[in-house]
Amino acid sequence: MQNDRNKILVDSIKRLLRRDAASHLVKIVNKTHAADLAVVFRSLSHANQHKLLDLLENAEQKAALFSELDEDTFSDFVEGLEVDEVVEILEHMPSDDVADLIGRLPEEKSDTILERMKKEGSEEVEDLLRYDDDTAGGIMVPDFIALREDATAADAIRSLQKEHMDVEMPFYLYVVDEYGKLVGVCSLRQLVVVPSDTPLKDFMTTDMFMVKTDMDQEEVAKIVAHYDILAVPVVDEANKLVGIVTVDDVIDIIREEATEDILKMAGVGEEFVETKSVLKSIRIRLPWLFACCVGGIIASFIISSFQESLSKVAYIAAFIPVIMGMSGNVGIQSSTIVVRGLATGRLNIRDLWSVVFKELAIGFMLGIVYGLFIALVAQLQYSREALALSVALAVVCSMSLAALSGSLMPMLFARLNMDPAVATGPFVTTAIDIVSVFLYFNIAVTFLGI
Amino acid sequence: MQNDRNKILVDSIKRLLRRDAASHLVKIVNKTHAADLAVVFRSLSHANQHKLLDLLENAEQKAALFSELDEDTFSDFVEGLEVDEVVEILEHMPSDDVADLIGRLPEEKSDTILERMKKEGSEEVEDLLRYDDDTAGGIMVPDFIALREDATAADAIRSLQKEHMDVEMPFYLYVVDEYGKLVGVCSLRQLVVVPSDTPLKDFMTTDMFMVKTDMDQEEVAKIVAHYDILAVPVVDEANKLVGIVTVDDVIDIIREEATEDILKMAGVGEEFVETKSVLKSIRIRLPWLFACCVGGIIASFIISSFQESLSKVAYIAAFIPVIMGMSGNVGIQSSTIVVRGLATGRLNIRDLWSVVFKELAIGFMLGIVYGLFIALVAQLQYSREALALSVALAVVCSMSLAALSGSLMPMLFARLNMDPAVATGPFVTTAIDIVSVFLYFNIAVTFLGI
Numbered sequence: 001m002q003n004d005r006n007k008i009l010v011d012s013i014k015r016l017l018r019r020d021a022a023s024h025l026v027k028i029v030n031k032t033h034a035a036d037l038a039v040v041f042r043s044l045s046h047a048n049q050h051k052l053l054d055l056l057e058n059a060e061q062k063a064a065l066f067s068e069l070d071e072d073t074f075s076d077f078v079e080g081l082e083v084d085e086v087v088e089i090l091e092h093m094p095s096d097d098v099a100d101l102i103g104r105l106p107e108e109k110s111d112t113i114l115e116r117m118k119k120e121g122s123e124e125v126e127d128l129l130r131y132d133d134d135t136a137g138g139i140m141v142p143d144f145i146a147l148r149e150d151a152t153a154a155d156a157i158r159s160l161q162k163e164h165m166d167v168e169m170p171f172y173l174y175v176v177d178e179y180g181k182l183v184g185v186c187s188l189r190q191l192v193v194v195p196s197d198t199p200l201k202d203f204m205t206t207d208m209f210m211v212k213t214d215m216d217q218e219e220v221a222k223i224v225a226h227y228d229i230l231a232v233p234v235v236d237e238a239n240k241l242v243g244i245v246t247v248d249d250v251i252d253i254i255r256e257e258a259t260e261d262i263l264k265m266a267g268v269g270e271e272f273v274e275t276k277s278v279l280k281s282i283r284i285r286l287p288w289l290f291a292c293c294v295g296g297i298i299a300s301f302i303i304s305s306f307q308e309s310l311s312k313v314a315y316i317a318a319f320i321p322v323i324m325g326m327s328g329n330v331g332i333q334s335s336t337i338v339v340r341g342l343a344t345g346r347l348n349i350r351d352l353w354s355v356v357f358k359e360l361a362i363g364f365m366l367g368i369v370y371g372l373f374i375a376l377v378a379q380l381q382y383s384r385e386a387l388a389l390s391v392a393l394a395v396v397c398s399m400s401l402a403a404l405s406g407s408l409m410p411m412l413f414a415r416l417n418m419d420p421a422v423a424t425g426p427f428v429t430t431a432i433d434i435v436s437v438f439l440y441f442n443i444a445v446t447f448l449g450i
Numbered sequence: 451m452q453n454d455r456n457k458i459l460v461d462s463i464k465r466l467l468r469r470d471a472a473s474h475l476v477k478i479v480n481k482t483h484a485a486d487l488a489v490v491f492r493s494l495s496h497a498n499q500h501k502l503l504d505l506l507e508n509a510e511q512k513a514a515l516f517s518e519l520d521e522d523t524f525s526d527f528v529e530g531l532e533v534d535e536v537v538e539i540l541e542h543m544p545s546d547d548v549a550d551l552i553g554r555l556p557e558e559k560s561d562t563i564l565e566r567m568k569k570e571g572s573e574e575v576e577d578l579l580r581y582d583d584d585t586a587g588g589i590m591v592p593d594f595i596a597l598r599e600d601a602t603a604a605d606a607i608r609s610l611q612k613e614h615m616d617v618e619m620p621f622y623l624y625v626v627d628e629y630g631k632l633v634g635v636c637s638l639r640q641l642v643v644v645p646s647d648t649p650l651k652d653f654m655t656t657d658m659f660m661v662k663t664d665m666d667q668e669e670v671a672k673i674v675a676h677y678d679i680l681a682v683p684v685v686d687e688a689n690k691l692v693g694i695v696t697v698d699d700v701i702d703i704i705r706e707e708a709t710e711d712i713l714k715m716a717g718v719g720e721e722f723v724e725t726k727s728v729l730k731s732i733r734i735r736l737p738w739l740f741a742c743c744v745g746g747i748i749a750s751f752i753i754s755s756f757q758e759s760l761s762k763v764a765y766i767a768a769f770i771p772v773i774m775g776m777s778g779n780v781g782i783q784s785s786t787i788v789v790r791g792l793a794t795g796r797l798n799i800r801d802l803w804s805v806v807f808k809e810l811a812i813g814f815m816l817g818i819v820y821g822l823f824i825a826l827v828a829q830l831q832y833s834r835e836a837l838a839l840s841v842a843l844a845v846v847c848s849m850s851l852a853a854l855s856g857s858l859m860p861m862l863f864a865r866l867n868m869d870p871a872v873a874t875g876p877f878v879t880t881a882i883d884i885v886s887v888f889l890y891f892n893i894a895v896t897f898l899g900i
Contacts, residue, residue, distance in 0.1 A: 007798050035676050161643045171621050171638070171680075188621070188638050193611045225705065226485050228698040230621075230680065247697050248678035254701060255675065258708035259790055265712070266786035267779060278811050285783055286816060292779045293820055296772025297827055303768040304831065310767055314760035317767035318753040321774060321883055322746025328778075329717060329742045329876060333735055336716035340709055348457050361728050366736060370743055377747050381754065426779060433771055 038068035063092035071104040087116045099128035137213035140234040140243030146174045154196035180240040221253040264421035295430030299437045309450040327398035327436040334359040334406030335424040363403020371395035390444040398436035479505045488518035513542035521554040537566045549578035587663035590684040590693030596624045599651035632691040671703040714871040745880030749887045759900040777852035777886040784809040784856030785874040813853020821845035840894040848886035
């Protein structure tokens with residue numbers, strides 16, 4: 001439904017742009033939520049993107065649209081724009097969104113933009129750019145409400161009324177000491193329910209979650225999700241409060257990380273289907289297929305080394321696909337369980353051996369079930385016990401090994417602090433293909449005596 | 451890090467339980483966050499789960515722990531518990547959590563529990579149980595703050611202080627008319643910044659997001675994530691406000707849905723590695739492998755129908771793995787891009803043909819690159835042009851078809867309102883295996899004249 005609504009919006013804006021129906025467009029564009037407008041924007045040509053931007057009434061609205069854009073769309077679009085025009089819009093955006101967008105631009109471009117921005121804003125952005133993109137520092141918002149512990153609830157409410165109109169999502173108030181060190185937190189809700197002359201220190205919580213600027217964004221997301229909090233304060237090495245990470249950014253991280261894992265497991269790098277051209281897609285996917293290609297070629301060498309046996313008993317070739325397919329699928333099952341278990345925190349890398357042994361047991365038992373079934377088919381078709389036995393044994397061995405390597409490889413990758421999702425997909429399946437072909441031919445040649 | 455901390459906690463609680471170090475345990479258990487305690491609880495034996503529960507000081511803490519448990523752990527544990535003991539704990543839980551947990555119990559058990567619960571609570575739970583688990587109604591919290599539009603900001607703050615101490619996350623106040631119909635919303639923040647005698651109708655937002663009780667939870671999650679809101683009101687057919695869905699539940703939904711998609715694509719049903727025994731895992735994974743097994747057997751029939759050609763030119767068997775592997779991988783790339791694109795809303799089912807044609811083009815061009823490469827290897831190895839040509843042609847055709855079917859199948863499934871993730875994984879790869887073997891042998895036989 002959400003998709004349908006967006007599609008209808010995209011279609012009608014495109015139609016109006018073709019017809020140059022300016023007054024109609026102004027009305028639609030200015031009453032559409034920036035998040036929806038960003039979806040439309042992404043699917044327009046450069047010329048129409050410019051038209052759309054010009055239709056927005058003021059810099060605030062343009063800024064709201066820019067805040068919703070993904071980095072690729074932004075950097076493509078901004079190439080053709082005057083620096084001054086960009087700067088005017090960026091001035092109206094939260095500094096964390098500015099940092100995200102211009103962090104992707106070529107350095108000279110981003111330097112020019114930062115120079116022309118007002119000093120206060122550009123300093124905040126430069127501070128944010130110092131942090132890695134995927135750490136707490138890189139995703140935090142530097143705007144938050146911080147008060148001293150002897151301030152009263154009434155003081156806090158006054159400061160909410162006056163100073164902090166531009167703070168995103170102010171549901172927590174942070175309490176800091178004279179050095180800016182975080183000492184407590186109170187909720188907006190507590191603020192309105194206590195007598196107004198109560199000092200913050202009397203009702204603030206001192207036992208709160210906080211994260212360091214260099215914590216990986218996935219860890220931050222896990223904490224926010226695990227403890228059901230709306231924002232987590234970010235502190236520097238001296239525990240000085242420097243920003244907050246809000247739950248809406250956490251949602252984006254969780255979705256991104258899930259998508260990245262899925263794409264890596266499928267061997268598609270970090271492609272997104274709708275923003276890339278056919279050529280770019282090919283460039284991204286080509287290298288991932290290389291492992292599979294090399295694996296297949298190795299398998300072909302293995303098979304051709306059995307050429308003589310094959311010309312004597314040609315039908316052993318018939319079972320190559322089923323043995324490769326079954327072991328490949330079991331391997332993917334095991335590695336997916338492990339990769340997703342690690343990502344969601346339901347599996348721990350310290351449990352390596354118990355997980356791997358369990359998967360091995362599962363692979364072995366599934367191998368026995370399907371090995372017997374496929375052997376039965378082989379026996380009915382060819383009435384040759386030695387062949388049926390070879391097939392059964394090859395299925396059991398290769399499915400067990402597939403489950404073993406499918407679970408072991410991502411676990412080992414995770415232990416070495418490498419991304420377990422990369423170890424899955426093409427690499428695991430390719431390794432399994434080679435091993436299962438090798439095992440099958442050796443077993444068949446031995447049993448059939450050829 | 452989060453994982454490490456949990457692991458340490460689990461280990462030390464297990465150690466203390468073995469040593470029966472009650473006083474030490476009481477201290478640790480009662481100061482641990484319920485979300486962490488739930489992780490520990492999940493990994494304990496039944497006997498130790500009972501011990502742990504008894505260590506908690508009061509029903510509130512037990513209720514907090516229960517609220518964090520997943521349904522499987524809860525229903526396993528609760529089997530051995532006295533109904534009265536369960537009821538006492540459930541009485542202290544939010545009704546949406548109670549509904550989630552007892553919704554999974556056998557009907558007679560849940561009926562007994564509901565009968566013994568206090569009337570007010572059990573009615574709320576029964577109301578919630580009427581909604582499907584995965585709809586807005588099934589995930590909403592029935593506790594929210596709703597006021598009439600002529601109430602003032604001061605009235606609202608008073609009602610916050612008095613009545614609504616048990617409302618989860620009260621950052622929005624909803625405004626309803628005399629029939630309970632939702633007419634507006636204001637934020638807690640607005641409440642403290644306006645003069646206290648302002649009536650809500652003067653500053654409430656009337657243009658707000660709301661969802662119907664029967665909206666799919668994935669749609670609800672998309673709306674909350676897309677518009678960066680903290681809670682969305684749920685209304686019935688008459689637009690009467692009946693509950694809210696909060697952002698913390700949306701995070702859980704997004705993670706669950708991503709995990710489900712990943713597991714389905716890998717053909718593992720909805721298994722979670724740590725809660726299931728080896729036998730349960732086998733039962734879940736066995737049927738998913740059946741498609742692959744049948745596909746492999748069909749491929750073996752195809753190959754054996756070429757038995758005569760094979761015994762003449764045995765080495766054509768050598769290229770079965772690489773052709774199957776390459777087309778299988780391209781098919782997975784395409785279907786993953788489509789499934790994830792649909793799930794994140796970046797792809798629209800109305801764009802079916804443009805997406806499928808793009809994937810076909812990508813598959814075709816990747817097929818040309820790798821087809822030539824593999825043909826070159828074949829030529830160097832066997833010096834037989836007809837073989838090299840057959841291999842090249844088979845790679846191009848099967849990779850193009852794989853990309854086509856890999857993108858078309860999930861798109862069609864989605865159009866038919868079926869889960870596109872199920873169409874991926876085992877089914878797509880199995881179909882591709884059969885087609886690529888069939889194509890390769892027919893091409894080879896024609897070109898090699900055997």
